Amino acid sequence: MTMPTSQCPYRMQVHHIKQETPDVWTLSLFCHDDYLYQAGQYALVSIRNSADTLRAYTLSSTPGVSPFITLTIRRIDDGAGSGWLTREVKRGDYLWLSEAQGEFTCQNHPAGRYLLLAAGCGVTPIMSMRRWLAKYSPMADVQVIYSVRSPQDVIFAEEWRQYPVTLVAEQGAVHGFVPGRLTRELLASVPDIANRTVMTCGPAPYMDFVEQEVKALGVTRFWKEKFFTPVAAPVTSGLKISTLQPVREFHTPVGSTLLEALESNKVPVNAACRAGVCGCCKTKVVSGDYSVTSTMTLTEQEIADGYVLACSCHPQGDLVLA
Numbered sequence: 385m386t387m388p389t390s391q392c393p394y395r396m397q398v399h400h401i402k403q404e405t406p407d408v409w410t411l412s413l414f415c416h417d418d419y420l421y422q423a424g425q426y427a428l429v430s431i432r433n434s435a436d437t438l439r440a441y442t443l444s445s446t447p448g449v450s451p452f453i454t455l456t457i458r459r460i461d462d463g464a465g466s467g468w469l470t471r472e473v474k475r476g477d478y479l480w481l482s483e484a485q486g487e488f489t490c491q492n493h494p495a496g497r498y499l500l501l502a503a504g505c506g507v508t509p510i511m512s513m514r515r516w517l518a519k520y521s522p523m524a525d526v527q528v529i530y531s532v533r534s535p536q537d538v539i540f541a542e543e544w545r546q547y548p549v550t551l552v553a554e555q556g557a558v559h560g561f562v563p564g565r566l567t568r569e570l571l572a573s574v575p576d577i578a579n580r581t582v583m584t585c586g587p588a589p590y591m592d593f594v595e596q597e598v599k600a601l602g603v604t605r606f607w608k609e610k611f612f613t614p615v616a617a618p619v620t621s622g623l624k625i626s627t628l629q630p631v632r633e634f635h636t637p638v639g640s641t642l643l644e645a646l647e648s649n650k651v652p653v654n655a656a657c658r659a660g661v662c663g664c665c666k667t668k669v670v671s672g673d674y675s676v677t678s679t680m681t682l683t684e685q686e687i688a689d690g691y692v693l694a695c696s697c698h699p700q701g702d703l704v705l706a
């Protein structure tokens with residue numbers, strides 16, 4: 385079986401699959417090579433073992449603790465990656481993964497006191513780090529608050545019994561759950577919150593709320609996983625983006641990335657890391673002003689020819705794309 389792309393050189397075999405919740409599955413993978421990663425990192429997965437479609441998923445396992453490398457995936461309607469991984473991939477199949485990536489790890493942000501905050505499927509790096517802290521930093525004071533839609537949506541429900549955790553359920557809260565959403569009061573009740581390193585993962589509006597509230601409570605060490613980017617609704621004013629093939633025109637708010645502009649207008653574009661690392665979102669700009677925050681995977685010739693990484697490109701005026 386040949387490697388679909390040099391970005392995903394690690395071949396892994398599916399050992400077993402576990403359904404976690406009505407719409408989330410964990411795939412346990414066996415890798416014959418050494419696969420180095422840190423708790424909290426993610427990897428790109430070659431979808432359908434092709435070079436065309438890469439998707440980023442958190443490695444929900446923990447190095448030195450978990451017997452397998454695991455991916456924990458929420459099935460999204462029309463999701464090319466999650467649909468394949470949760471519907472079609474079976475035990476014994478092979479997947480191709482990239483090297484582990486990402487800075488959202490406890491090793492990057494060492495501390496004696498943590499507050500880990502997760503919502504929904506954003507719990508995957510949080511559980512990975514929680515296990516890691518239990519094994520490698522057992523004296524650390526770790527508080528976890530995990531928000532879900534309803535009690536049946538708790539991912540790793542059995543395993544959470546091993547660790548102190550506050551579970552928050554928006555609907556149908558039963559004994560053991562705080563009803564509603566994460567609130568300022570709940571955050572303020574965390575002992576000594578201002579002296580904790582706060583790490584959060586979940587939908588962008590949730591993380592924005594967390595950031596605003598914990599900073600208001602005096603937290604100075606705050607990190608969020610910038611991985612879950614919701615697609616914004618298209619707008620009718622702002623900068624104009626035109627594509628030549630097919631011929632289309634749409635608008636994007638000042639300050640958005642080119643990737644956000646393309647996605648919210650349903651222009652097909654590959655995106656995995658969203659951080660200028662994987663190179664998936666390479667796009668050619670024919671004319672217009674823009675700034676870039678990463679050109680990491682582009683050659684000098686490609687940059688000279690107008691190629692950008694859409695996730696790292698900020699239009700400064702109207703743009704025309706090839």
Ligand code: FES
Binds near residue numbers: 657660
């Ligand atoms: S999505 Fe990875 S470089 Fe843009």
